Amino acid sequence: MSEPAAMTVAEGIRTAAESLSAFSETARLDAELLMADALGIERSDMLLRAMRDAVPPSFAGLVERRSRHEPVAHILGHQEFFGRRFKVTPDTLIPRGDSEVLVEAALELKPGAACVLDLGTGTGALLLSVIAETGGRGVGTDRSPAALGVAHDNADLLDLEDRVRFHLLDWRQEGWAGELGRFDLILCNPPYVEESAALDPDVRDHEPHGALFAGVDGLDDYRILIPQLRGLMEDGALAILEIGHEQAEAVSTLAQTHEFAVSLRRDLANRPRALILT
Numbered sequence: 001m002s003e004p005a006a007m008t009v010a011e012g013i014r015t016a017a018e019s020l021s022a023f024s025e026t027a028r029l030d031a032e033l034l035m036a037d038a039l040g041i042e043r044s045d046m047l048l049r050a051m052r053d054a055v056p057p058s059f060a061g062l063v064e065r066r067s068r069h070e071p072v073a074h075i076l077g078h079q080e081f082f083g084r085r086f087k088v089t090p091d092t093l094i095p096r097g098d099s100e101v102l103v104e105a106a107l108e109l110k111p112g113a114a115c116v117l118d119l120g121t122g123t124g125a126l127l128l129s130v131i132a133e134t135g136g137r138g139v140g141t142d143r144s145p146a147a148l149g150v151a152h153d154n155a156d157l158l159d160l161e162d163r164v165r166f167h168l169l170d171w172r173q174e175g176w177a178g179e180l181g182r183f184d185l186i187l188c189n190p191p192y193v194e195e196s197a198a199l200d201p202d203v204r205d206h207e208p209h210g211a212l213f214a215g216v217d218g219l220d221d222y223r224i225l226i227p228q229l230r231g232l233m234e235d236g237a238l239a240i241l242e243i244g245h246e247q248a249e250a251v252s253t254l255a256q257t258h259e260f261a262v263s264l265r266r267d268l269a270n271r272p273r274a275l276i277l278t
């Protein structure tokens with residue numbers, strides 16, 4: 001009796017990509033990453049084996065989870081950001097490609113940053129990416145103990161644990177800035193989504209709302225943070241804030257009110273994505 005012809009990895013990827021393309025703009029990549037996970041190998045090694053190897057049994061379950069809009073980063077437990085792999089859980093925002101522009105700006109404008117502060121660090125992706133390149137030290141804060149656990153794990157994974165400290169801190173509470181000290185670079189990707197925004201189900205149902213939503217106009221956290229930044233900055237320091245692509249004007253105005261000079265950086269899609277405050 002002959003076995004039914006098993007689907008090859010290549011065919012499995014193609015079939016899964018077809019079904020995920022109903023809603024995912026990255027269906028092919030999703031399917032490849034899930035297949036590599038099912039095989040327990042890197043995606044680059046997998047592509048070489050795709051023509052001859054059979055689909056492993058766990059692949060169907062992974063595609064099934066993705067079909068229910070669970071983000072690939074949550075299924076895999078990690079996400080690439082600025083060339084490094086970061087552990088991700090549902091307790092943190094998934095690092096986005098758009099946020100890499102903050103790291104680029106930091107390395108370009110402050111390549112020698114010795115002391116970096118990351119407010120609302122989440123996975124630690126911004127902070128750890130910058131200090132890995134500059135060789136400097138850093139402090140990350142978050143109001144979520146679970147997120148700080150993930151940031152710690154990422155510092156360990158990247159062998160940066162000796163150069164970072166993490167603090168549990170909620171900037172919506174009085175006196176938060178007091179004991180942090182001063183820094184020559186501040187990074188911050190605060191929550192900035194309008195309360196009423198209709199988010200993609202992948203985001204809405206799987207990522208922490210506390211890291212996303214910021215009041216009626218999405219500006220609540222900038223209103224709290226911007227007036228406090230000066231007290232956290234050394235002479236000549238700069239602060240780099242991520243913004244929603246329609247918030248450049250509102251946040252710039254707020255920063256100018258507090259006597260900052262402001263310049264803008266755009267993301268890969270050429271949308272406004274970060275403001276640099278000096």
Ligand code: GLN
Pocket residue numbers: 096189190191192193203211212213242
């Ligand atoms: N860029 C994220 C999104 O649109 C929002 C990130 C944030 O609020 N800091 O899903």
